[in-house]
Amino acid sequence: MELTTEVLRTLPPQDLATHLPAVVGMGDGIGVILRLVDTDLLEVFYAGRFSVTGIRVLEIEPVHDSGKQLEAMRTTTEALAICRRVALEKHAEQRAAHTAQLEAIRQYAIEAHEDGSICRDGLDSFLNRFDLMPYCTRIKVSYSISGSYEVESGSGVAAQHDAEKYLQPDLTGLDDVDDDTNDYDVTVDEIEEV
Template sequence: MTNTTQQCAVASGRPSAQLALTAHPHRHPEPLAALAVSPGQAVTILHTDRRENAVVLAQPAETGAVRVLLDGHARSLRADIAAVPVTDPATALELAQQAVAWASAAQYTAADRARALAEELDEQRRRHVRQLAEIRSYAIDRHRDGDICRDGLDKFLAHFDLDPYDPRHRVVFTISGSFDVTPEDGRDAGDTEYDVREYLRIDTDQVDGVDDDTLTFDVTVDDVQARGE
């Protein structure tokens, strides 16, 4: 009699793993562990009062249990429970299809769980950043109220690796004025307007604490009139 062997590759919960479902012609009861050397093996579990078809998902672990797919659910069974290989090709094919469906669902479930954990971690980080910002603001407010000296505030912020306190005043200014220019020979009002627009500057030397790198201004010449002869 010719032995009939059917193998179907199915993916386990981990995409890299391959499960081979095999139907065997003989049905001698063996410990489940003996049939679990090849993940994907289709087996019939022999209980004292019933039989159940299953697919081996993983070899016996140190705990002495074998992971199997039973009725669409992953379960752990004793490694010494009696079992026989599935011999019916149709049954083996049905089990293979169940294993494929389970592996696909498990893969998507794992991906969804990974995304959920990543989102949870991001939210924890955002909450941590907000808490640090609130702590920094609280310490600065206490300094402004006179409860904490500047040196104490600086040491506190440095100790907790928070941004240093760097108070600033934004000054928005408008300057309006006029002056006379004695032009050189051959220069007209347009030349004077160009010189003023390009070279007139703001002198902040007498203003304390000015950050010259932040100084911005724009010169607009309203009018240049020719006066005198």
């Protein structure tokens, strides 16, 4: 079925949508009806631009020349490709700006926590509520422990061997320790009989 003004105005929207996109004569030129925007609105590419036009005001006629149809579809496709590229670039810019703004908000909340305006639980709740990256600070604590102990029996060599092999700091009472970072070295300073 050819798309004419009468068909355009009388065909139910769901049936009209199956005939789109369509190359049609419009005024002095050729345009392409791209899609049904609403029950009585169409998106049209004509004279180098996209517009939305009411079905009731659009006057069209069929285009039978396959060369003209092909050229109109090619021009429309090129225009759509340019619009798509521009839209993707704009979307990427907006996403980058949005990401930067979220990071600025996160950093503001962290600074408020660090200056004492927000407690740690409040900061964690805020970041979690807005699905922002948690606040994790890694602090390296270097320590020295000195001490001594006595053993009841055995030799000095065995006592030294046991100390070097089994003596270690007990970090179980400390909060949030990453066990994989527990690095220590045991040096036995002196073994003597008492």
